[in-house]
Amino acid sequence: MSAMTHQTMPARAVPASVPVPVPVPVDGDGDGAVRAPAVAATGAVAATADDTVAVDNAVAADSAVAAGDTAAGILFDGVAKSYGGRLAFDVGRLELPPRSFTVLVGPSGCGKSTGLRLVAGLETPEAGRVVVDGVDVTHLPPGERGVSMVFQDFALYPHLTVERNIGFGLTLESRRRRWTGRRHHAGPGRAEIAQRVTEAVDLLRLGELRSRRPGQLSGGERQRVGLARAIVRRPAVLLLDEPLSALDAQLRQHARAELVRLHRELANTVVLVTHDQLEALSMGTYLVVMNAGRVAQAGPPALVYHQPADTFVATFLGSPPMNLHPVDVEARAGGATLLAAPGLRAGLPWRVDGGEAGATPRVLLGWRPGDGIAETVPSGDGLAESDLPEFGPADHHLTQHGQTSLGAGGGAGVGEGAGVGEGTVARDGADGDGDGDGDGLTLLGRVDIVEFTGDAAVAHCVSLAGDWTVTVPSRSAPPVVGTWLRVRVPVRRLHLFDADSGRRLPAPAEATTPAPAGAAGGPDSEANSD
Numbered sequence: 384m385s386a387m388t389h390q391t392m393p394a395r396a397v398p399a400s401v402p403v404p405v406p407v408p409v410d411g412d413g414d415g416a417v418r419a420p421a422v423a424a425t426g427a428v429a430a431t432a433d434d435t436v437a438v439d440n441a442v443a444a445d446s447a448v449a450a451g452d453t454a455a456g457i458l459f460d461g462v463a464k465s466y467g468g469r470l471a472f473d474v475g476r477l478e479l480p481p482r483s484f485t486v487l488v489g490p491s492g493c494g495k496s497t498g499l500r501l502v503a504g505l506e507t508p509e510a511g512r513v514v515v516d517g518v519d520v521t522h523l524p525p526g527e528r529g530v531s532m533v534f535q536d537f538a539l540y541p542h543l544t545v546e547r548n549i550g551f552g553l554t555l556e557s558r559r560r561r562w563t564g565r566r567h568h569a570g571p572g573r574a575e576i577a578q579r580v581t582e583a584v585d586l587l588r589l590g591e592l593r594s595r596r597p598g599q600l601s602g603g604e605r606q607r608v609g610l611a612r613a614i615v616r617r618p619a620v621l622l623l624d625e626p627l628s629a630l631d632a633q634l635r636q637h638a639r640a641e642l643v644r645l646h647r648e649l650a651n652t653v654v655l656v657t658h659d660q661l662e663a664l665s666m667g668t669y670l671v672v673m674n675a676g677r678v679a680q681a682g683p684p685a686l687v688y689h690q691p692a693d694t695f696v697a698t699f700l701g702s703p704p705m706n707l708h709p710v711d712v713e714a715r716a717g718g719a720t721l722l723a724a725p726g727l728r729a730g731l732p733w734r735v736d737g738g739e740a741g742a743t744p745r746v747l748l749g750w751r752p753g754d755g756i757a758e759t760v761p762s763g764d765g766l767a768e769s770d771l772p773e774f775g776p777a778d779h780h781l782t783q784h785g786q787t788s789l790g791a792g793g794g795a796g797v798g799e800g801a802g803v804g805e806g807t808v809a810r811d812g813a814d815g816d817g818d819g820d821g822d823g824l825t826l827l828g829r830v831d832i833v834e835f836t837g838d839a840a841v842a843h844c845v846s847l848a849g850d851w852t853v854t855v856p857s858r859s860a861p862p863v864v865g866t867w868l869r870v871r872v873p874v875r876r877l878h879l880f881d882a883d884s885g886r887r888l889p890a891p892a893e894a895t896t897p898a899p900a901g902a903a904g905g906p907d908s909e910a911n912s913d
C-alpha cells in the first residue's frame with residue numbers, strides 16, 4: 384500500500400510501493416517532470432525548499448465539483464489492468480452508486496487498490512472504461528477527474544501547521560495558475576482559500592489544532608488533517624486507501640464513526656479500501672467483495688452477508704467464518720428435502736434440485752456460528768448419530784431430559800432485521816419462525832477449544848460432519864471442553880452451496896425477492912458479466 388495522503392496526482396502511474404507525498408503536482412505535459420518533496424524513512428514528508436514545484440497545465444480545481452453537485456456514481460465497464468502479464472483487476476461491469484459509501488474488501492493482493500488507482504487516474508486500464516458521474520474519465524489526467532485520494536499514513540508536511548497543510552493544495556493551485564498564465568480561469572484567491580480551510584477545519588473538528596505541526600498531533604488527529612486536506616478540494620469522489628490501518632484499535636473505531644459522519648455531511652461518493660471485514664460490514668452503504676482481481680459479489684452489506692453468492696464470500700465475511708458441511712441430499716414427500724451427514728440432519732421445506740439438468744447437486748450446507756442455538760448434552764458420552772432426531776414433524780423439539788441451553792443464537796447476525804430484513808431471507812416452513820415442523824439443522828459435536836471474546840464464548844467443536852464453531856452469548860454458561868453440544872439452526876439461517884462450483888443455491892424465497900437496485904450478485908451476475 385502506498386504511504387501517503389490526498390492527491391493532486393501525477394498523471395503517470397506511481398509504483399504502489401513508492402510513497403508519494405502530498406500534494407503531488409500534476410505532470411500535465413506528460414514528460415514525467417514532476418518533482419515532489421522527499422519522503423522521510425518514516426513515511427512522513429520531509430520539507431524541501433522547492434516543494435511548490437513548477438508545473439504546467441490544467442489542474443484539479445477545474446474539476447473540483449461544487450459541494451451541492453457531488454452525486455457522482457462510478458462505473459467500471461469491462462475494465463482490465465495487468466502487471467507483468469498478470470491480471471490484477473478484471474471487472475466486467477460494476478456500478479458504485481452515487482453518494483454511496485462504498486467499501487472494497489477482499490484478501491491481500493485481490494486488486495482493491497488497483498481499482499481505486501484506476502478511478503484516481505494513477506493507473507490506466509488496458510481495456511474498458513472508467514466512468515465518473517457519467518463522464519468517461521479513462522484517459523483524463525488525474526487532476527481533471529474530480530476525485531481526491533487519501534492514502535494510508537496521511538503523510539503531512541512536518542514543517543507546516545495544520546492549517547497550512549490543509550490549505551497547501553489550494554495555495555499551490557493558485558500559484559500554478561499565475562505561473563502558467565491561466566488567468567481566464569483563476570485559481571482560488573486568498574479569501575476563498577481561507578474560507579474553505581475554515582470549513583474543512585470545522586467539519587473535522589480541528590479548530591484547536593490549527594496552529595500545531597504534525598509532530599504535535601496524535602495518530603487520529605493526523606488522520607483528520609489528512610482527510611481535511613482531501614475534502615478541502617470538494618471532491619465529487621473521495622477515495623480512501625486503508626486510511627485507518629495505522630491507527631490503534633480504539634482510535635480506529637472512533638475514526639470509523641468519523642468517516643461515516645463525514646460522508647453524511649459531504650453527501651459525496653466515498654470509496655474505501657480495506658481488508659478488514661468488520662470495517663466493510665459496519666461502515667459502507669454498498670459493499671464490493673473482491674477475489675483474485677474479480678468482483679465476487681456487490682450489494683448492500685446486509686444482503687451480501689445474509690445471501691453470500693458463493694463459499695468464498697460466505698467464509699470471507701463474518702468472524703468466526705461460516706461453517707460448511709458436505710451433505711447428502713434426499714428428496715422427501717411433499718416437496719421437502721433431507722440433508723444428512725454423520726452426526727447432522729437438516730430438513731428443508733423445499734426441494735433442492737439441480738435445475739434444468741434435474742440432477743441432485745452435491746451440496747455444502749452452511750450456517751453462521753452466531754446463528755446456532757447450542758445445548759449441552761449431559762449424557763454425551765457415547766452419543767452418536769442415532770441420538771439425532773429423525774426427520775419429521777414431531778422431531779424438532781430438542782429440549783429433552785435435562786439438556787442445558789447455552790443461549791439463544793439464531794439471529795444474531797450482522798444486519799439482522801436491517802436492510803435485507805426478515806422477509807427477504809425467511810424461508811421457514813408453515814410456522815414461519817424457523818424452528819418448527821422439523822425443519823432446520825441439528826448437529827452434534829464435541830467441544831475441543833473454547834475462546835472467550837468478552838461478549839461471547841466461541842466453542843470450536845469436532846464432529847463426524849467436520850469441524851465447526853458456535854458462538855454462545857456470555858450470559859449463558861460457557862461450554863466446557865470435552866463435553867458434547869447439540870446445535871440447532873433455524874431453517875431461515877441455513878445456506879446452501881453447490882459443492883462443485885461453490886455458488887449459492889438460493890432458497891425459493893430468495894428467488895422471488897426482488898434484489899435492491901444496483902445489488903449485483905455473484906460471479907454470474909452483472910458484476911462480472913464478461
Ligand SMILES: Nc1ncnc2c1ncn2[C@@H]1O[C@H](COP(=O)(O)OP(=O)(O)OP(=O)(O)O)[C@@H](O)[C@H]1O
Binds near residue numbers: 397471493495
Ligand atoms: N505496480 C505494480 N507492479 C506489479 N504488480 C503490481 C503493482 N501494483 C499491484 N501489483 C499486483 O497486483 C495485484 C493487486 O494489487 P493491489 O495492490 O491492487 O491489491 P490489494 O487488494 O490492494 O492488496 P493489499 O490489501 O495487500 O493492499 C497484486 O498481485 C500485486 O502484487
